[in-house]
Amino acid sequence: MSKRDPRPHVLAVANQKGGVAKTTSVASIGAALAELGQKVLLVDLDPQSCLTFSLGIDPEDLEISVHHVLTKGVDATEVILETDDGVDLLPATIELARAEADLLTRTGREHVIRGVVEDLSASGTHYDWILLDCPPSLGVLTVAALTAADGVLVPLQCETLSHRGVGQLLDTVHDVRRFTNRDLEVWGVLPTLYDGRTNHARAVLDTISETYDLEVVEPPIPKTIKFAEAPAAGRSILATSRTSKGAQAYREVAGNLMKRAAR
Numbered sequence: 001m002s003k004r005d006p007r008p009h010v011l012a013v014a015n016q017k018g019g020v021a022k023t024t025s026v027a028s029i030g031a032a033l034a035e036l037g038q039k040v041l042l043v044d045l046d047p048q049s050c051l052t053f054s055l056g057i058d059p060e061d062l063e064i065s066v067h068h069v070l071t072k073g074v075d076a077t078e079v080i081l082e083t084d085d086g087v088d089l090l091p092a093t094i095e096l097a098r099a100e101a102d103l104l105t106r107t108g109r110e111h112v113i114r115g116v117v118e119d120l121s122a123s124g125t126h127y128d129w130i131l132l133d134c135p136p137s138l139g140v141l142t143v144a145a146l147t148a149a150d151g152v153l154v155p156l157q158c159e160t161l162s163h164r165g166v167g168q169l170l171d172t173v174h175d176v177r178r179f180t181n182r183d184l185e186v187w188g189v190l191p192t193l194y195d196g197r198t199n200h201a202r203a204v205l206d207t208i209s210e211t212y213d214l215e216v217v218e219p220p221i222p223k224t225i226k227f228a229e230a231p232a233a234g235r236s237i238l239a240t241s242r243t244s245k246g247a248q249a250y251r252e253v254a255g256n257l258m259k260r261a262a263r
């Protein structure tokens, strides 16, 4: 990259279905972007705090977290932590479960994350990328993430019924475009937990991308046992299994996202 973009690229990783590798993708793409020399902030928006855990931080040890930033006006820079994977993290704790209810009666709640991103830029804290790890719902936090984002990436497990929720997610994206963020773009679906040995996975993927007219972000992330080991180690798969196919696939995805951002 020749010159620095003054604004970060803000990417929401969203799918209201759980277990489709949102969190794994955020951690792995984040680590891969950092390997490429990018300054990266990951934001854990799930009260289950899996992203926070998987980057080696125990939420129980935290006194302040993203919850305080979103609902109590605490400065994000006071909460952001550095991680061993070379990315910064705005961590979550179970307290975030209350944020949904706390924000529900607030004016401008859709804009809380956008506000955090703008405050970071205004305070001179530069990031090239901000990746938002959305919870498995289409509630206030996901809508606020989409409102803050330039793009949304939809991890999708390529199995027969996996597309039932996609239409609903895209409806939400359309609403966000109409009401709170007209610049939001769908960057595409990212096939995850992909079993390339079956034609079935490819067929499901083709059906989904045709039905909803969605781009497919390449390459698909292979299903491999290595991913089960990474979170317990507190590092992304890029560190725990450097040369594995899964790590390599995420590196390629990160490279493709860099190209997408530059266009």
Ligand code: ADP
Residues within 6 Å of the ligand: 017, 018, 019, 020, 021, 022, 023, 024, 025, 050, 136, 192, 193, 194, 221, 222, 223, 224, 225, 226, 227, 228, 231, 246
């Ligand atoms: P989500 O955030 O969408 O709920 P996670 O990223 O937490 O999904 O992933 C769900 C589970 O699947 C985790 O146990 C994770 O380790 C596992 N997993 C993610 N990606 C892969 C993969 N490519 N191969 C095998 N297991 C994976």
Ligand code: MG
Residues within 6 Å of the ligand: 022, 023, 024, 046, 050, 051, 134
């Ligand atoms: Mg998750």
